[in-house]
Amino acid sequence: MSSNDYLKTMGAPSFDELERAGMLPSLADLAGRGCVCVECVEEIPCNPCETSCPQGALVVGYPITNLPVVDRSKCTLCGLCIAACPGLAITIKSVEAGNAKIRFPWEYLPLPAAGDEVEMVDRLGEAVCAGKILSVNSAAKNNRTAVVTAAFPAAFVQQVASIRRKRHGTV
Amino acid sequence: MAKAGPAGLCAAIELKKAGAPVILMDENGAPGGQLFKQIHKFFGSREHKAGIRGFDIGKELLAESIALGIDVRLDTEVVGIERGLKLWAVEKKARSYTEEAAAIVLATGATENALSFPGWTLPGVMTAGCAQTLINVHRVLPGKRVLMIGSGNVGVIVSYQLMQAGAEVVAVLEALPRLGGYGVHTAKVRRAGVPLRCSTTILRAEGKESVERAVIARLDERFQPIPGSEETLEVDTICLAVGLTPAIELSCIAGCSQIYVPELGGNMPIHDEFMRSSVDSVYVVGDLAGIEEASTAMEEGRLAGIHAAHAMGYLDEASMSAKAEETRRRLSALRQGAFGQKRFDAKRRILEKKAAV
Amino acid sequence: MTNEGGNRIERHPILGDASPRKEITLYFEGRAIFAREGEPIMAALVAAGVSVFRYTKKGAPRRMFCGIGRCTDCVMIVDGIPGVRTCVTTAADGMKVERQAGAGRWIVEEENSNG
Ligand SMILES: Cc1cc2nc3c(=O)[nH]c(=O)nc-3n(C[C@H](O)[C@H](O)[C@H](O)COP(=O)(O)OP(=O)(O)OC[C@H]3O[C@@H](n4cnc5c(N)ncnc54)[C@H](O)[C@@H]3O)c2cc1C
Ligand code: SF4
Ligand code: SF4
Ligand code: FES
Numbered sequence: 229m230s231s232n233d234y235l236k237t238m239g240a241p242s243f244d245e246l247e248r249a250g251m252l253p254s255l256a257d258l259a260g261r262g263c264v265c266v267e268c269v270e271e272i273p274c275n276p277c278e279t280s281c282p283q284g285a286l287v288v289g290y291p292i293t294n295l296p297v298v299d300r301s302k303c304t305l306c307g308l309c310i311a312a313c314p315g316l317a318i319t320i321k322s323v324e325a326g327n328a329k330i331r332f333p334w335e336y337l338p339l340p341a342a343g344d345e346v347e348m349v350d351r352l353g354e355a356v357c358a359g360k361i362l363s364v365n366s367a368a369k370n371n372r373t374a375v376v377t378a379a380f381p382a383a384f385v386q387q388v389a390s391i392r393r394k395r396h397g398t399v
Numbered sequence: 400m401a402k403a404g405p406a407g408l409c410a411a412i413e414l415k416k417a418g419a420p421v422i423l424m425d426e427n428g429a430p431g432g433q434l435f436k437q438i439h440k441f442f443g444s445r446e447h448k449a450g451i452r453g454f455d456i457g458k459e460l461l462a463e464s465i466a467l468g469i470d471v472r473l474d475t476e477v478v479g480i481e482r483g484l485k486l487w488a489v490e491k492k493a494r495s496y497t498e499e500a501a502a503i504v505l506a507t508g509a510t511e512n513a514l515s516f517p518g519w520t521l522p523g524v525m526t527a528g529c530a531q532t533l534i535n536v537h538r539v540l541p542g543k544r545v546l547m548i549g550s551g552n553v554g555v556i557v558s559y560q561l562m563q564a565g566a567e568v569v570a571v572l573e574a575l576p577r578l579g580g581y582g583v584h585t586a587k588v589r590r591a592g593v594p595l596r597c598s599t600t601i602l603r604a605e606g607k608e609s610v611e612r613a614v615i616a617r618l619d620e621r622f623q624p625i626p627g628s629e630e631t632l633e634v635d636t637i638c639l640a641v642g643l644t645p646a647i648e649l650s651c652i653a654g655c656s657q658i659y660v661p662e663l664g665g666n667m668p669i670h671d672e673f674m675r676s677s678v679d680s681v682y683v684v685g686d687l688a689g690i691e692e693a694s695t696a697m698e699e700g701r702l703a704g705i706h707a708a709h710a711m712g713y714l715d716e717a718s719m720s721a722k723a724e725e726t727r728r729r730l731s732a733l734r735q736g737a738f739g740q741k742r743f744d745a746k747r748r749i750l751e752k753k754a755a756v
Numbered sequence: 757m758t759n760e761g762g763n764r765i766e767r768h769p770i771l772g773d774a775s776p777r778k779e780i781t782l783y784f785e786g787r788a789i790f791a792r793e794g795e796p797i798m799a800a801l802v803a804a805g806v807s808v809f810r811y812t813k814k815g816a817p818r819r820m821f822c823g824i825g826r827c828t829d830c831v832m833i834v835d836g837i838p839g840v841r842t843c844v845t846t847a848a849d850g851m852k853v854e855r856q857a858g859a860g861r862w863i864v865e866e867e868n869s870n871g
């Protein structure tokens with residue numbers, strides 16, 4: 229059993245911890261259409277990612293404390309699992325021609341809008357680069373978790389986790 | 400007869416479904432207990448209603464209990480239980496009456512622990528549950544800049560919800576060297592830019608008429624503040640998420656034997672695998688029977704409801720066992736993995752003690 | 757925006773926009789404040805930015821602590837009756853809410869004995 233020391237002191241997993249759980253995609257995985265990134269490295273009793281996936285590409289199995297495993301060959305990158313995950317632990321990332329994209333879950337106000345210039349942040353919430361919102365999906369089936377797509381420079385694809393939340397009163 | 404958090408509601412639903420007459424009493428003006436404060440999507444699997452938000456689960460359970468025609472008595476506090484399952488209730492703090500039952504399911508939940516430090520009584524210091532009630536039920540913000548004490552799931556979930564409500568969370572402090580909550584919850588809060596600080600605690604809250612700042616310090620291995628490590632944070636609100644204790648008063652009055660299980664929150668009534676306490680026909684479920692989660696509380700409620708229905712002759716042995724088995728399977732699914740194992744072992748100690756009595 | 761100036765959460769990413777509710781008036785220390793029908797007195801006071809609900813015998817300020825009727829931190833004099841837990845008492849139109857000092861006093865009694 230891994231102890232996830234970084235996760236349990238900093239609050240977010242390190243690259244090492246993700247790697248050990250088989251959850252750090254390689255640059256090859258991210259190239260082109262990209263892949264689903266699941267960052268759920270602890271054995272918690274949870275599996276909505278599995279039940280939300282229409283392709284059977286995301287598997288937890290029994291017991292439900294197993295870590296989720298993605299079969300990239302089955303995944304169509306539909307993104308349904310992003311909003312289904314109560315841990316908000318799933319994103320889809322890709323890299324094409326020097327540009328990276330991330331599709332991530334978002335549950336704060338203000339909701340970003342397509343075209344917004346934003347700051348991309350890493351897993352610790354530190355700003356890493358500038359980015360731009362491409363689209364925002366607040367479909368009813370996502371049950372109030374918006375799924376946002378943003379573009380940013382490819383060099384930061386492994387670090388980027390989300391966008392900076394606008395502070396109260398600075399909107 | 401039950402009491403009405405998620406565990407109590409589920410017990411009542413199972414009883415009524417089997418055809419038993421049920422009365423649900425709750426001292427609050429609305430049933431559902433803590434569920435209505437919980438606006439995040441739940442864990443577990445589909446059969447545990449995973450992915451559904453807590454307050455939606457609450458609404459579903461309520462609708463189900465209304466559809467079944469359960470006699471729900473709100474603003475009704477149960478103040479005593481006498482031998483022979485006679486229950487003493489007070490309605491709207493005005494009228495008191497007694498009610499005799501063939502079985503009683505106690506689901507009184509838990510009380511949030513306090514933490515005392517100089518200044519802890521200042522306006523602005525409150526439990527995390529208080530802040531959660533204010534923002535998610537009443538839709539008012541108790542403050543703009545919050546310090547959270549405790550990194551268990553309650554501390555990190557309420558921190559996240561405070562940000563969703565528009566407040567800033569300045570930091571989450573944890574006295575232990577490791578964070579307590581699920582990694583996916585801490586990661587949410589962390590990537591929003593909130594520092595999560597282990598081996599750190601609050602020394603005092605300062606302010607004239609209400610909290611204006613908090614002085615915090617790092618702790619050594621013996622939990623002593625390290626001199627010189629003090630820092631001052633400008634905050635107007637300090638939330639305490641330092642654990643829960645089962646609300647055992649009523650179970651004590653009923654005469655249920657208790658056991659001390661620190662992993663599950665302190666003293667709690669012992670129970671068997673059907674949630675029967677040491678007193679005949681008195682069941683104990685949910686956080687009262689050991690602090691866990693809303694999802695386990697609901698399954699425990701069902702288990703008690705199923706067994707009580709059988710004991711009163713509304714369910715035959717075979718359907719009771721089948722249903723109970725099914726519920727237990729769902730429960731054990733929730734008690735696996737590193738987090739679940741500890742609770743599973745603790746629960747087994749409670750069962751063993753009951754068997755020994 | 758969320759909460760212009762005040763402490764009401766008008767917009768929320770999960771709960772949605774606040775549904776319009778009838779506004780009623782409370783009198784806090786004689787000052788009119790708005791409450792929304794059905795909410796506890798505590799919520800109306802927090803929305804109005806009231807940070808002290810009472811003073812102890814020694815004069816230390818208190819507000820709320822548990823929010824669910826367990827701790828009695830939030831007790832005030834409501835319509836003349838001291839010791840009312842404002843976190844679990846629903847606000848009503850025209851209600852008079854005063855800070856209490858120590859165990860409080862029955863305002864009606866006081867007036868009688870003075871008069
Ligand atoms: C208001 C409320 C909300 C709830 N929300 C949910 C929910 O959303 N979903 C659900 O399934 N269940 C919920 N429950 C039930 C609850 O999650 C479980 O019962 C849970 O396991 C209890 O964990 P905890 O985080 O409260 O306590 P713990 O896991 O015990 O966490 C307390 C932490 O505080 C730390 N601490 C203690 N003293 C100090 C100190 N002096 N300084 C710094 N840190 C300190 C401890 O080390 C510990 O890590 C809720 C219950 C309540 C009352
Ligand atoms: S993106 Fe769609 S297909 Fe791929 S794992 Fe998620 S739900 Fe399944
Ligand atoms: S739904 Fe999310 S939190 Fe739950 S197991 Fe899947 S990835 Fe982990
Ligand atoms: S705040 Fe605790 S009783 Fe009201």
